[in-house]
Amino acid sequence: MSDRYIKKILSSNVYDVAVETPVDVARSLSKRLDNNILIKREDLQPIFSFKIRGAHNCISQLTQVERDCGVVAASAGNHAQGVAMSAKYLGINATIVMPKTAPDIKVNAVRALGAEVILYGDTFPEAYAYSLTLVAESGMKYIHPFDDEHTIAGQGTVAMELLRQVQGDIDAIFIPVGGGGLIAGMAVYIKYLRPGIKVIGVEPEDACCLKVALDAGERVILSEVGNFAEGVAVAQVGERNFELAQKYVDEVITVTTDEMCAAIKDIYDDTRAVVEPSGACALAGLKKYVDREKAQDQTLVTVSSGANLNFDRLRHVAERAEIGEGREAIIAAQIPEHPGSFEQFCTALGERNITEFNYRYASDSQAQVFVGVTLKAGEGSAAPLLSQLADNGIGAVDLSNNEMAKSHVRYMVGGHANVDNEVVYRFTFPERPGALLKFLKKLGRPWNISMFHYRNHGSAYGRVLVAMQVPMADKEVFEGYLDELGYAFNEETTNPAYQLFLAPETH
Known part of the structure; x- marks a missing residue:
């Protein structure tokens, strides 16, 4: 099978319209990670994608x-x-x-x-x-985007160029995965010519169709697919692509939205190019691999697969990049409600910088504050920060991996409401003009809306946090109605960010 694909790759007709893209050295990132990091710049194609x-x-x-x-x-x-x-x-x-x-x-x-x-x-x-x-x-x-032999062969020319451009040793090549066309074409060529190179696929955690398929030993259709990295948001890997991946891909690493945002910033810092999330996905996986393997002095290559990023999404990327890099933490802290308590809190932080602070008076005794804090070099998580605060008598909760806190609560901290039977749900729905109004009209049934937050992230889907007053006796009927809406949703009533900042006092 590999011989057939090798012949197709070698005879592929791509250069009438495509260009041979360079391989750039990521100098700053190489120094930071103590490895030789190379970027195959497919974002420089005429359509800004491979x-x-x-x-x-x-x-x-x-x-x-x-x-x-x-x-x-x-x-x-x-x-x-x-x-x-x-x-x-x-x-x-x-x-x-x-x-x-x-x-x-x-x-x-x-x-x-x-x-x-x-x-x-x-x-x-x-x-x-x-x-x-x-x-x-x-x-x-x-014309299929990935599950076609000619499509796979055309994508395989990326590997053909890469192995010609990088003559020295390569330890691993990291490739983003959506339907699998790029990794299938590249993997079969890499393993045929230089089998010692590791071929590692990288997928978003919420769109990992190849990893799930490899683990199951068969193609699986994901029930839900995250849309942040829309270029790789595929529910099922292609049939031909899966067959090739089983033979030639060494492993698949999954990454978070925040880790992709951090990788977008890394690529920008070294190339001044702003790539799309799927274009930075592979680099996010490379960084995770280096950390896991404690790799040093290796040559690691990542494919920057595309740069078709809506400008208004940059706001979301910038907000999440520092968290994804482990340089910022989002925490909820409890401080005394009296003059000077904020100063004492800042003193307890030591030399750390506060990047965000949200507060509203709630009671005479204690105040819950939502805080962004810069972490010290090498910490990587909020654990040392929480320990330092605890030593100063301040209790705190890490919300850095809490999606509801990062997408909604940080923009709406306002205190506890006096409402009964409140339940909270987080929704995503297709984003286009009038979509929010349509959503509200569909939601307008007998139950009262007690809290609502919507924020456009410049993506194809809107994100909404809704609280409704639903008596326990109505809960089953209510969730049945939500299923009828057809929008992806998660209940967040027990989410600590909601409980600490927004839930009714008697909840």
Whole structure:
């Protein structure tokens, strides 16, 4: 099987539209991690993503009859641009089905390349299903983003370039994983030519379709997929991709949203390029590997796979980068409610810098404060900070890994309300004009809304924290109604951030 793919990779037709991208040395990061860190810069492709390789190689294999029928693809962004650019170069009509939630920057880029864009559905599966309907009705050729031999081979040219560009020893190569096209193509080539190099896939913790499949020994469909790194937000790894990964991938590492934000900052610091979350995913995994293995003096390569980032998402990235790097902690601390207590709290912190402080009067005796604190070099977690505060008689809780605290509570600390039967839920719903109003209308049933927080993060999905007054006798009926809404949700009533800052005193 590997011989067949090697031949396809070596004969892949990608350079009509793609370029050979450089390998940059991440000098600052190399010094910090005590390893030689190299970055394969696929964010420098004409569409700012490696996807142009697989798309063009796949389309260029079509017969003239197939070309005359046109091509169709379903994509939220990068693959769509690759298909559109390739089709324009070859003079082929292209239709791209994108979910209505697709970022404007990607929709406009696809249209600018001459493709017809059809916005359909709120999610990629809906757009994909409609694209297959178009194939059945019109006879257009479907261009798959990852589960196609020609697509896989086109992506494999990244490895072909990389191993030619880096002649010395390479200990490991870290590759982002969505549907698996890039890692499948790269892994088969790397292991064929230099089998001693470790091939390590990296996925977001909430979109780890390859890791789950490898652990299970079969392809699995994830029930929910996180959308922060939309370029790798795939519910099921491709069939061909999984088969190749089983043979040629050494392991898969998962990373958090905050760790990807920190990696975006790392790449910016060394290259001045702002990559998308999926483009920094592999570097986040590399850093985790170095920490786990205590690796030193190794040559480690990461693929920066894309840079199609909406500008308004930078706010969220900047807020999370320091937490992801282990340089900042978010804590809830209890201090006495009397003059001078804040000064005493700052004194207890020692030389640490406060990055954020939220407080509202709640009682005559104790105050709960929501605080961001810079950690000292080498600490990596809030544990030493909490111990130091405890030594000064101050109790505190680490909220650095509490998603509700970071996405909502830090922006709404306001004190405890006097309400009965309050339950709290965190929702995500497709983000587009009017989406929030539609959500509120759907939620407007017999139960009263007692708290509401919404904040746009510049992504395809809105995030809402809602408290409702629901008597215990109604709880089962209420959750049944939430299921009918069709939005992903989590109950947060017992979340410590809610309990400390927002829950009714009698709760």
